[in-house]
Amino acid sequence: MKKNMSYMDSVHRYGKIWGLSICAILFAFPLLVCIIFSCVPDWAALAKGLLATLPMYWAVGIVEVFTYVPMLGAGGTYLSFVTGNISNLKLPCAIDAMERANVKASSEEGEVISTISIAVSSIVTTLIILVGVILIIPLTPILESPVLEPAFSMILPALFGGLAVVFISKNLKLSILPILLMLVLFIFVPALNAGTVGIMVPVGVLFTVGVARIMYKKGML
Amino acid sequence: MDFSVNSPILYIMVGIIIAVVLAQSVFFLVRALKRAKELGIAGTTIKKTITSSAVFTIAPAIAVLVGVVALSKSLGIPLPWLRLSVIGSITYETVAAGNALEALGQSAGTTITDPKIYVTVLWVMTLGIAASLVLAPLVTKKIQGGMTKIGLKDKKWSEIFNNAMFLGMISAFLGYVFCDVTYIGKGFLQGLTPVCVMAVSAVVMAVLGLLATKLKIRWLTDYALPISLIVGMASAILFTDIFGGYEITAQMLSEVAK
Known part of the structure; x- marks a missing residue:
């Protein structure tokens, strides 16, 4: 148990150090660009651009941290919030890995498997993009070909169809209400679409956890 | 310079x-x-x-x-x-x-x-994008600590809690797949494309799962998700051909993800 604590503690310690260092580097980058090309931003446009971007993305960002941390585990979180693409890549990858290894996200085994899976996924993503950037000229016609375009734009339905089968078959009773709620919301509320699904993830999570709690208390699960 | x-x-x-x-x-x-x-x-x-x-x-x-x-x-x-x-x-x-x-x-x-x-x-x-980048290193330990406490108090509930979270997220994305079906009535069949793609991917996953357990092909379960993903994506090309191109592609390319 002591050993167990120390691994988790070290994950948090190094996670914090790496995370905040990378933050610093990412903020230093625009500063350096300003210095190197000796220029300042267009302040009025910057304010306007930030006003259009910040409120929505900061709100989503903050909610995402609280929603995804319990699912990703500690190591997975420290990596995912730096490398990005959580809901369309890192989280499904980690969920699938934990499922196949038959470990729970809240256990230390789950923590380790999730970290391995997300680290591998991050490394592979970075390498693929690196190769893509090097070969960007020959690859552009392929990547932008109108024939392939639908395949890339339909990645989320293709991803969550498979994932849903695994989880719904395992939790049939629990899945009925959340899916019904989300179907009704997305079909009948026009404002809910690709751009706002991020906000609905925490709604879905909270609702499902609530339903699960009630069903568990009543001995239905 | x-x-x-x-x-x-x-x-x-x-x-x-x-x-x-x-x-x-x-x-x-x-x-x-x-x-x-x-x-x-x-x-x-x-x-x-x-x-x-x-x-x-x-x-x-x-x-x-x-x-x-x-x-x-x-x-x-x-x-x-x-x-x-x-x-x-x-x-x-x-x-x-x-x-x-x-x-x-x-x-x-x-x-x-x-x-x-x-x-x-x-x-x-x-x-x-700075909010979550700064916040994640600062609050993860606290949130994680809370989760561990639940796990220590009630093991079974902690397991259900975990599954419920995953399920909640999946249900949000399933709902999203249907977000444009209302347009079908107005003659825009494009709204069916994501639904059909999801269905194809789900069927592939289910078939692979059955094959893996019935025929005991272990490696199949390891690659079931990537296979269903790729087949689903490939089917999108077919469905787009049938239902017509998607209007809001840029938005759908990847959702809020991050």
Whole structure:
């Protein structure tokens, strides 16, 4: 148990150090660009651009941290919030890995498997993009070909169809209400679409956890 | 120094940042592998986790690459390379860059030549995504601690809690797949494409699962998700042919992701 604590503690310690260092580097980058090309931003446009971007993305960002941390585990979180693409890549990858290894996200085994899976996924993503950037000229016609375009734009339905089968078959009773709620919301509320699904993830999570709690208390699960 | 969106100095700086981020992943990977050994997790389980995570990542990573290509037209290669390798999803970065360019009165398709415009876009993109980047290292330990407490108090509930979270997220994305079906009544059959793609992927997953258990083909379960993903994506080409092209592609390319 002591050993167990120390691994988790070290994950948090190094996670914090790496995370905040990378933050610093990412903020230093625009500063350096300003210095190197000796220029300042267009302040009025910057304010306007930030006003259009910040409120929505900061709100989503903050909610995402609280929603995804319990699912990703500690190591997975420290990596995912730096490398990005959580809901369309890192989280499904980690969920699938934990499922196949038959470990729970809240256990230390789950923590380790999730970290391995997300680290591998991050490394592979970075390498693929690196190769893509090097070969960007020959690859552009392929990547932008109108024939392939639908395949890339339909990645989320293709991803969550498979994932849903695994989880719904395992939790049939629990899945009925959340899916019904989300179907009704997305079909009948026009404002809910690709751009706002991020906000609905925490709604879905909270609702499902609530339903699960009630069903568990009543001995239905 | 003379400015260009593809200036070598930009490549060098972006290359260094990406190397640091890569080092972080390697650092955590090595430590987790060591810990896995100590915990007695079977070597085959670890190996499978590595290979299937790598295989699964290929298709979504190529979709991210498509975003780099799209953004590189106005922003050059280094900036989109950085933004999409490190944090950032296509939707977010496209919207952030779009907001900045609009505020500057610059059209999205033309290459930026003025460094003033470039740094303005750069700052909007950097600050816009900063919230979770700063917050995650600061609060993860607290949230994680809370989860552990639940686990210690009631093991069964902790398991259900976990499944409920995953299910909640999946249900939100399932709902999203149906978000355009209301347009079908108005003659826009495109709304059926995501639904059909999801159905194909689900059927493939179910069939693979059955085959794996009935015929005892273990490796099939390891690659079931990537296979259903690729078949689903391929079917999108077919369904788009039948129902017509999707109007809001740019938005759907990847959702809020990040």
